[in-house]
Amino acid sequence: MNVIDIRGLTKRYGKAFAVDHLDMQVAQGDIYGFVGKNGAGKSTTMKMIAGLTTPTSGELALFGSGETGAGRAGSFSGGSSRIGALIEEPGVMPNFSAGENLMMKALAMGVVRPRERVGELLQLVGLEAAGARKVKKFSQGMKQRLGLALALVGSPDLLLLDEPFNGMDPETTRDLRRSLVRLNRERGVTIVISSHVLDQLMRVCTRFGVIAAGRMVREFTDEELHATCGSSVRVRTADPARALAILEERLPASTFRVEPDQAIVIGGGARRATAAFGGAATDPAASGAPSVEDVSHILHEADQVVLELSVLERDIEDYFVELMDGGAGQVAYTPSHMRAGR
Amino acid sequence: MLNLIKSDLYRITRPRGLRGSFWQYGIAILAAYGIVMALVAFANSQMYVDMTGSTIGNVVTKTSLTVYFADMLNGLVPLCVAFMVVEHSLAEFKCGYIKSVLSARSGRLSYIVGKLLFAGVLSALVILFATVVALAFLPIMTAGHPEFAASEGPVEVIGWFLGFWLNTWALSACSLILVYATRVSPVSYIGAFCFTASVVPQMLMGLAYSSGGVLRFLEPLAPVFETLATWMPSTALNNLSQGGQLFFNASIDIWGEASRAFTVDPGIQAVLTGIIWIVAAGAVVLFISRKRDI
Numbered sequence: 001m002n003v004i005d006i007r008g009l010t011k012r013y014g015k016a017f018a019v020d021h022l023d024m025q026v027a028q029g030d031i032y033g034f035v036g037k038n039g040a041g042k043s044t045t046m047k048m049i050a051g052l053t054t055p056t057s058g059e060l061a062l063f064g065s066g067e068t069g070a071g072r073a074g075s076f077s078g079g080s081s082r083i084g085a086l087i088e089e090p091g092v093m094p095n096f097s098a099g100e101n102l103m104m105k106a107l108a109m110g111v112v113r114p115r116e117r118v119g120e121l122l123q124l125v126g127l128e129a130a131g132a133r134k135v136k137k138f139s140q141g142m143k144q145r146l147g148l149a150l151a152l153v154g155s156p157d158l159l160l161l162d163e164p165f166n167g168m169d170p171e172t173t174r175d176l177r178r179s180l181v182r183l184n185r186e187r188g189v190t191i192v193i194s195s196h197v198l199d200q201l202m203r204v205c206t207r208f209g210v211i212a213a214g215r216m217v218r219e220f221t222d223e224e225l226h227a228t229c230g231s232s233v234r235v236r237t238a239d240p241a242r243a244l245a246i247l248e249e250r251l252p253a254s255t256f257r258v259e260p261d262q263a264i265v266i267g268g269g270a271r272r273a274t275a276a277f278g279g280a281a282t283d284p285a286a287s288g289a290p291s292v293e294d295v296s297h298i299l300h301e302a303d304q305v306v307l308e309l310s311v312l313e314r315d316i317e318d319y320f321v322e323l324m325d326g327g328a329g330q331v332a333y334t335p336s337h338m339r340a341g342r
Numbered sequence: 343m344l345n346l347i348k349s350d351l352y353r354i355t356r357p358r359g360l361r362g363s364f365w366q367y368g369i370a371i372l373a374a375y376g377i378v379m380a381l382v383a384f385a386n387s388q389m390y391v392d393m394t395g396s397t398i399g400n401v402v403t404k405t406s407l408t409v410y411f412a413d414m415l416n417g418l419v420p421l422c423v424a425f426m427v428v429e430h431s432l433a434e435f436k437c438g439y440i441k442s443v444l445s446a447r448s449g450r451l452s453y454i455v456g457k458l459l460f461a462g463v464l465s466a467l468v469i470l471f472a473t474v475v476a477l478a479f480l481p482i483m484t485a486g487h488p489e490f491a492a493s494e495g496p497v498e499v500i501g502w503f504l505g506f507w508l509n510t511w512a513l514s515a516c517s518l519i520l521v522y523a524t525r526v527s528p529v530s531y532i533g534a535f536c537f538t539a540s541v542v543p544q545m546l547m548g549l550a551y552s553s554g555g556v557l558r559f560l561e562p563l564a565p566v567f568e569t570l571a572t573w574m575p576s577t578a579l580n581n582l583s584q585g586g587q588l589f590f591n592a593s594i595d596i597w598g599e600a601s602r603a604f605t606v607d608p609g610i611q612a613v614l615t616g617i618i619w620i621v622a623a624g625a626v627v628l629f630i631s632r633k634r635d636i
Contacts, residue, residue: 050445052636074632075449083445091442093433095361096353108349108443132358147442154446 001028001064003158003190004049009058011044011214018044020214021058026192026207031184033205034194037324041214042194043088046160049192050085063157080109084156086164090147094136098127098146101135102153109154121149124179126172140167148176152183159183159191165200177204198317210323217323227255229316232267233295236308240264246302251290265312266290346456347463350430354464363429364467367422371472374418379479386485404484406492408502409585414476415469416579417538420510423468424534427461427514431521432530441636454522454631458624461514465507473503498586501609505582505589508616512575513537515623522630538576546571550602568603575619578612588612 004026011019019041026032036042047053048060054073063082092101099118106114122128125145135143144167151159159180165173181204183189195201201208208225210217220228237243240262247266248256255267268290292311299306356362360369384390404410434440444450480488517534524530536542550567553560560567571577581596582588588596589609597605605611 047441047635050441051448051450052441052445054635073450076451076455077447077449079448081446081448085442085445087438087441087445089438089441091438091440093353093437093439096356097358100353100356100361104349104353104439105443105446107352108346109446110345134359134361150442151446156446160445 002026002061003028003030003063004192005059005061005064006045006049007059009045009048009060010056011041011048011053012056017214019048019055022211022214022216024209024216024219026190028190029184029188030190030192030207031180031205032190032192033201033208034192034211035196035198035201035208035320035324036194036211040211040324042211043162044214045211046085046087046162046192046194050083050087050160051081052085052087080154080156082154082157083160084151084154084158085160085162086144086147086151087160087162090143091150092135092143092146095134097132097134098122098130098138098142098149099132101146102149105150105153111153117153121152124152125149126175141169141172144168145172145176148179155187157189159189161191161193163195164193165195165197173200180204198320202316210320212324225316225319227267228257229319232265232312233290233292234259234263234265234308234310234312235295235299235306236261236263237299238305238307243299243302243304246304247295247298250298251294254290263308266295343452343456343459346453347460350456350460351463354426354430363426364464367426367468368471371418371422371468372475375414375472375475375479378414379482382483382485404490406490406494406585406587408494408499408587409583410480410483410490411473411476411502412506412583412585414479415472415506416583419468419472420513420538420576420579421535423461423465423510424514424517424538425531426464426468428517428521428530428534430460430464431457431518432525432527435521435525444636450631450636451628454628455624457518458515458620458627461518462507462511462620465511465514469503469507469510492585492587494586498589501589501613502582502586505578505609505612505616508613508620509575509578509582512616512619512623513579515620515627516575518627519623519630522627522634540574540576540580543571543574543577546574565602565604568601569605572597572601572603572605573611573615573618575615578615581608582612584608 002025004024006022006024009019009022009024010017022041022045024045034042034045044053048055049062051073092098093104096104099122102118102121103114106117111117119128122130125148127142127145127149130138130142135146138146144164148161148164151161161180164176168176177200180191180193184191193201193205202222202225205222207219207221209219235243240258244256244258244264247254247264251266253268257265257267259265292309296306296309354362354364357365360366434443444453447453513534516537517530520530520533546567549557549560550564550571553564553567584596589607589612596608597603606614
């Protein structure tokens with residue numbers, strides 16, 4: 001089931017489109033990394049999902065229901081939305097303690113045994129020692145942690161986190177990351193995280209969506225990301241279509257894409273290794289990308305004239321930045337595209 | 343909605359460091375009454391007689407118990423309640439708490455209704471608090487002679503409190519319109535002050551009177567202005583200074599013979615005014631909240 005299913009979602013402020021016919025799908029159990037430049041429309045999209053902003057048009061279905069964006073704004077229902085959100089600011093009352101803040105929300109949500117729940121959450125985010133101190137004396141990182149705890153008060157099935165790593169030191173960031181992964185694995189919470197800190201997203205996310213100028217540029221899984229950005233071989237030949245067919249036949253485990261200049265980029269299906277810090281990483285040594293020698297040998301055997309042959313080491317950050325710029329220079333590539341001769 | 347009210351009550355009653363606004367405003371009310379009581383005690387003291395050579399007489403109106411309550415509660419209590427409601431609601435916007443709560447709820451309007459109901463609960467609590475303090479200070483305020491000219495039955499007292507509560511609630515609900523429409527502190531506080539200080543009915547009466555002179559083109563609308571002015575919550579609170587007899591004494595004519603306003607029995611009108619404005623302000627707040635993004 002898709003927890004979030006968005007089609008053609010638009011939010012217009014006057015003549016400006018903050019979100020422009022966005023399509024987005026988040027499956028149950030995903031940790032979805034939502035990436036984009038400042039002003040790309042991430043926060044607006046998350047606000048629409050959270051019911052804080054009414055869409056101008058489009059469809060937004062949550063948990064498989066056909067709810068429209070305008071529905072929640074006009075509803076008298078007092079039940080739980082199954083969503084917890086930390087959007088733009090932590091949402092904490094500065095003149096009250098962390099426990100009091102959590103207690104207020106727990107009471108508002110009708111949580112059974114609220115004191116117990118507050119204690120659990122303070123421990124989860126590492127604020128149990130904050131005591132009776134007013135929140136206005138907290139550091140930004142502590143406020144962010146409290147904001148996360150507030151989002152978790154109602155035991156949501158969907159967590160929306162907008163820049164959750166802001167202001168956090170590395171240790172706190174690591175702890176938060178681990179908490180999110182644990183929530184996802186143990187309780188099946190679906191998580192959508194928007195962040196500029198790509199390194200942190202890549203350690204936890206199972207899927208990514210890149211938004212630019214209010215539109216979704218691309219959605220892909222982390223496997224697809226690593227397949228795209230691992231070591232690859234770039235070759236340009238005199239007969240690219242024929243060369244591609246030969247390479248596909250001789251290297252069935254590899255992935256192929258065609259650049260605008262008709263060069264063929266050959267990558268491997270990256271194998272993933274589990275990192276000690278609870279995230280995920282690729283093992284470059286086991287990437288499965290063919291060597292330059294292999295490619296040269298294959299094409300030479302097939303009497304193909306090689307015009308250019310090189311190794312590419314693609315930086316994931318560069319890839320994301322390219323996509324955030326609107327995906328400039330990217331061709332929608334599949335082998336059938338080449339074979340069709342278009 | 344009950345959960346929301348519980349949460350709001352929890353927030354305003356936090357005792358530690360007087361974090362809860364109920365204690366902050368409670369102390370302000372206590373301090374204000376304390377000053378008044380001190381002045382009255384001084385005026386009734388031998389020191390005053392020695393200084394001025396005469397007694398001051400009765401400082402406090404001794405018509406009836408509800409008139410005494412009106413003297414003590416009117417002005418200060420509706421203002422405090424309106425300010426508390428404005429502060430309570432604005433704080434949620436300023437720190438983003440409203441986003442955290444609304445995103446976790448499946449309907450926005452129930453949250454807003456909860457705020458409106460909380461304004462009523464808060465009005466009742468503050469009125470109760472102020473009444474207890476006023477009763478505690480009664481012996482000093484009456485120079486040790488807490489007797490009143492008219493005795494009132496429980497129905498008159500209850501009727502008076504009902505009218506006072508409903509109109510105090512209505513004034514705070516009207517203040518919420520400014521909070522949800524503008525989310526700007528100065529506008530909301532100044533608006534709340536104007537509502538409780540009878541600025542609106544005075545303005546309407548001013549227009550009605552001016553229609554007989556400078557603004558003659560408004561003369562056809564003068565009865566409308568006067569009617570609106572008489573059906574304002576702050577007007578009802580001013581009328582309640584007549585005490586509980588307002589509800590059962592049909593001979594009371596507080597509008598004057600020259601009044602062109604449409605009115606009913608003053609006591610009934612006081613209660614109806616509160617109810618009408620609570621509903622009207624509530625409808626406006628719900629409409630605004632439905633349309634505006636958070």
